[in-house]
Amino acid sequence: MEERIHYGACNLCEAICGLEFRVAGREIRSIRGDEADPLSRGHICPKAVALKDIDEDPDRLRHPLIREDGIFRQASWDEALDRVAERLVQIHNEHGADAIATYLGNPTVHNYGAMTHASHFLGHFKTRNRYSATSVDQLPHQLVVWWMYGHQLLVPIADIDHTNYFFVLGANPMASNGSLMTVPDFRARLKALQARGGKMVVLDPRRSETADVADEYHAVRPGGDAAFLLGFVKTLFDEQLTRPGRLAAFSDGLAELPAALAAFDIEMLAAQSGIDSGSLRRLAREFAAADGAAMYGRMGVSTQRHGTLCQWLIQLINLLTGNLDRVGGVLFTRPAVDLIGGPASKPGSFGRWKSRVRGLPEFGGELPVAALAEEVLTPGAGQIRALVTHAGNPVMSTPNGRQLDRALASLEFMVAIDLYLNETTRHADVILPPTPAVEHDQYDLIFHIFAVRNTARWSAPTFDKSENALHDWEIFTRLGEKVAARLGTQPRPAMRPEQIIDLGLQAGPYGAMQNHPLKLSLKALKAAPHGIDLGALQPSLPQRLVHADQRIRCAPAEMLEALQRYHQELMQPARAVDGELRLIGRRHLRSNNSWMHNSQRLTKGPSRHQLLMHPQDLQSRSLADGSRVRVRSRTGEIVVEVQASADMMPGVVSLPHGWGHDRAGTRMEIAQRQPGASANDLTDELELDVSGNAALNGLAVQVLGPVNH
Numbered sequence: 001m002e003e004r005i006h007y008g009a010c011n012l013c014e015a016i017c018g019l020e021f022r023v024a025g026r027e028i029r030s031i032r033g034d035e036a037d038p039l040s041r042g043h044i045c046p047k048a049v050a051l052k053d054i055d056e057d058p059d060r061l062r063h064p065l066i067r068e069d070g071i072f073r074q075a076s077w078d079e080a081l082d083r084v085a086e087r088l089v090q091i092h093n094e095h096g097a098d099a100i101a102t103y104l105g106n107p108t109v110h111n112y113g114a115m116t117h118a119s120h121f122l123g124h125f126k127t128r129n130r131y132s133a134t135s136v137d138q139l140p141h142q143l144v145v146w147w148m149y150g151h152q153l154l155v156p157i158a159d160i161d162h163t164n165y166f167f168v169l170g171a172n173p174m175a176s177n178g179s180l181m182t183v184p185d186f187r188a189r190l191k192a193l194q195a196r197g198g199k200m201v202v203l204d205p206r207r208s209e210t211a212d213v214a215d216e217y218h219a220v221r222p223g224g225d226a227a228f229l230l231g232f233v234k235t236l237f238d239e240q241l242t243r244p245g246r247l248a249a250f251s252d253g254l255a256e257l258p259a260a261l262a263a264f265d266i267e268m269l270a271a272q273s274g275i276d277s278g279s280l281r282r283l284a285r286e287f288a289a290a291d292g293a294a295m296y297g298r299m300g301v302s303t304q305r306h307g308t309l310c311q312w313l314i315q316l317i318n319l320l321t322g323n324l325d326r327v328g329g330v331l332f333t334r335p336a337v338d339l340i341g342g343p344a345s346k347p348g349s350f351g352r353w354k355s356r357v358r359g360l361p362e363f364g365g366e367l368p369v370a371a372l373a374e375e376v377l378t379p380g381a382g383q384i385r386a387l388v389t390h391a392g393n394p395v396m397s398t399p400n401g402r403q404l405d406r407a408l409a410s411l412e413f414m415v416a417i418d419l420y421l422n423e424t425t426r427h428a429d430v431i432l433p434p435t436p437a438v439e440h441d442q443y444d445l446i447f448h449i450f451a452v453r454n455t456a457r458w459s460a461p462t463f464d465k466s467e468n469a470l471h472d473w474e475i476f477t478r479l480g481e482k483v484a485a486r487l488g489t490q491p492r493p494a495m496r497p498e499q500i501i502d503l504g505l506q507a508g509p510y511g512a513m514q515n516h517p518l519k520l521s522l523k524a525l526k527a528a529p530h531g532i533d534l535g536a537l538q539p540s541l542p543q544r545l546v547h548a549d550q551r552i553r554c555a556p557a558e559m560l561e562a563l564q565r566y567h568q569e570l571m572q573p574a575r576a577v578d579g580e581l582r583l584i585g586r587r588h589l590r591s592n593n594s595w596m597h598n599s600q601r602l603t604k605g606p607s608r609h610q611l612l613m614h615p616q617d618l619q620s621r622s623l624a625d626g627s628r629v630r631v632r633s634r635t636g637e638i639v640v641e642v643q644a645s646a647d648m649m650p651g652v653v654s655l656p657h658g659w660g661h662d663r664a665g666t667r668m669e670i671a672q673r674q675p676g677a678s679a680n681d682l683t684d685e686l687e688l689d690v691s692g693n694a695a696l697n698g699l700a701v702q703v704l705g706p707v708n709h
């Protein structure tokens with residue numbers, strides 16, 4: 001059969017690499033990086049090739065499933081969709097809107113049709129019980145930038161291609177390929193940075209793959225970053241190193257900061273962080289003196305007790321040193337479809353309502369997912385009785401996953417829109433499987449906003465969709481129609497996703513409606529399958545700010561209060577518990593959250609889900625490298641293999657999340673063969689940051705063992 005070349009995009013992680021598929025008929029012959037893609041420039045990682053495995057995976061669901069008497073049977077789309085609409089509307093009418101909960105997982109944002117059409121279905125239910133992976137991930141970033149710049153997506157991006165000093169806390173882009181920083185080929189960009197005389201500094205409790213290629217690495221105590229960053233800011237003020245320059249003209253609250261920091265002592269902060277005060281001061285001086293410096297913090301400083309405080313301090317440091325909105329510092333992007341300045345803009349909100357049981361604050365219309373299980377399990381008005389999940393596996397990815405597992409089993413009704421029958425979707429009464437990535441088109445509505453360079457790319461589907469298959473957006477649309485008919489409301493007018501993108505492109509900053517010479521439209525992108533380069537990031541302040549007064553709010557009241565609480569906490573340190581260790585997470589290049597473990601290609605070879613532990617900690621517990629151990633926390637206990645690693649800070653252990661594929665009733669044969677254990681059977685739904693984000697990192701655990709079997 002004749003081979004053809006198709007240019008597409010990888011939707012697995014935030015790097016959004018351009019791909020060159022060689023296909024014959026309905027078969028993928030090869031997947032390579034697209035050399036002509038202006039952003040990824042030919043880069044891919046091993047996961048891209050696994051798109052073929054997902055496509056061909058016999059376990060991937062291809063028909064709707066309905067569960068009856070505990071057994072899933074195949075059903076027609078009409079039967080399955082009708083069942084969902086009927087049951088949800090019934091529960092809605094009987095128990096009220098809040099009885100229906102929704103959970104959107106990570107791949108939702110990698111699937112633009114799902115983004116544009118989710119509300120066609122979910123919008124009919126005016127529930128306060130909306131949840132997503134945001135609150136086990138980037139919630140602190142969104143909250144901080146909404147406070148400071150006026151919009152939850154207005155995240156300054158490190159200008160890695162021009163910076164001379166890249167300061168990384170709690171991120172491992174060598175494995176993750178970047179997050180809230182779309183940075184395909186991080187390695188090459190870092191090499192270029194180092195070749196021009198620049199430097200990368202990494203703070204992490206584990207000498208990670210990124211720490212390994214850094215110019216300077218410091219082991220920081222889990223959760224000690226807030227102390228380090230406070231010491232950093234204090235040094236900038238103490239040594240008169242603050243140079244906000246032109247930013248000062250439109251920044252409010254800077255003058256309040258020195259007084260807010262006065263009570264903190266640098267020596268004490270340094271001791272708390274685990275980094276000596278000499279290094280802390282020197283790093284602050286170097287950062288301030290660099291010709292273009294960018295500070296960046298990700299999961300390790302977001303999903304921890306002081307996540308929001310850390311993200312706020314990082315913003316302040318970039319601003320105070322004059323590195324916000326300058327080339328070589330951190331800058332806002334100018335995406336071709338602009339969700340920030342455009343008419344559909346959703347700036348953000350915080351605490352407009354609280355969760356019923358624990359009083360946790362709403363953000364951007366969602367509640368923290370750490371509250372989901374208790375909202376299902378606690379009786380009373382407003383109790384959740386039905387759940388809709390889309391592209392999520394919260395049993396594996398949210399704190400105290402076992403409790404959620406039990407909660408899902410108690411629901412009156414659950415529907416999962418998902419490709420697999422996994423640890424979460426096994427609880428569904430109906431599973432609706434959408435087309436795989438190679439059968440739908442793609443435009444990265446979200447990740448162009450976070451990219452280190454402005455580009456735009458629309459990819460046609462690699463293959464026509466299979467007979468009898470529906471795209472995510474079609475599932476949402478059809479469910480919306482059926483629900484509307486039963487509720488007696490109006491269905492939303494259904495435009496196709498690409499028509500929405502076309503309008504967004506034309507109305508966007510490079511569009512015909514703005515009289516831009518590029519006259520971007522869907523037609524223009526269709527004519528450029530590798531994508532279009534829109535140039536390096538450029539300064540855009542104060543115009544880009546979304547606050548009506550076009551000013552930056554540097555000192556949110558909530559953060560000044562958090563400083564006071566943090567000071568009290570430092571003054572009254574909790575007593576160390578004997579033998580207690582701190583658990584942190586880990587990502588591997590060949591894995592992707594919880595759902596790529598059914599690819600033989602990615603999981604073959606030695607397992608990658610061991611607990612890493614410093615040899616000293618093993619020795620003091622008389623544990624042998626490779627033995628099986630019990631790991632215990634307040635919420636649960638798991639058994640895992642332990643691996644000695646001198647890369648760990650003593651007192652800290654590391655375990656990747658997303659494993660634990662040995663539960664009954666799932667359909668993922670390869671994953672079941674090397675199941676591992678779920679880190680979120682240990683994490684604690686009560687350990688949260690002020691934003692409501694889960695503190696997944698820095699969890700107190702005991703390691704006991706060995707276990708013989």
Ligand SMILES: Nc1nc2c(c(=O)[nH]1)N[C@H]1C(S)=C(S)[C@@H](COP(=O)(O)OP(=O)(O)OC[C@H]3O[C@@H](n4cnc5c(=O)[nH]c(N)nc54)[C@H](O)[C@@H]3O)O[C@H]1N2
Binds near residue numbers: 106586589
């Ligand atoms: N291969 C692969 N790539 C992925 C993913 C994947 O699962 N696999 N997932 C994607 C997703 S959804 C996301 S959100 C991104 C995440 O992208 P990253 O944030 O870059 O990835 P992580 O590996 O979680 O990095 C967190 C780092 O923080 C460290 N850390 C833990 N606790 C602390 C602490 O208290 N302080 C400091 N300073 N560091 C700490 C950990 O040791 C780890 O090295 O990756 C994306 N890319």
Ligand SMILES: Nc1nc2c(c(=O)[nH]1)N[C@H]1C(S)=C(S)[C@@H](COP(=O)(O)OP(=O)(O)OC[C@H]3O[C@@H](n4cnc5c(=O)[nH]c(N)nc54)[C@H](O)[C@@H]3O)O[C@H]1N2
Binds near residue numbers: 133396586
């Ligand atoms: N302890 C600990 N926990 C963590 C993290 C951590 O670092 N440590 N990281 C957190 C982070 S950053 C994230 S983002 C979350 C992820 O948490 P989730 O989003 O809940 O889980 P995923 O593992 O990404 O599962 C994605 C699901 O989507 C399905 N899927 C994939 N593509 C599509 C599609 O196109 N359409 C549909 N309908 N379904 C699809 C897959 O089959 C899978 O079931 O985990 C979080 N949990």
Ligand code: SF4
Binds near residue numbers: 010017
């Ligand atoms: S880095 Fe790998 S997983 Fe991420 S988009 Fe590129 S090829 Fe896909």
Ligand SMILES: [Mo]
Binds near residue numbers: 106137
């Ligand atoms: Mo994530």
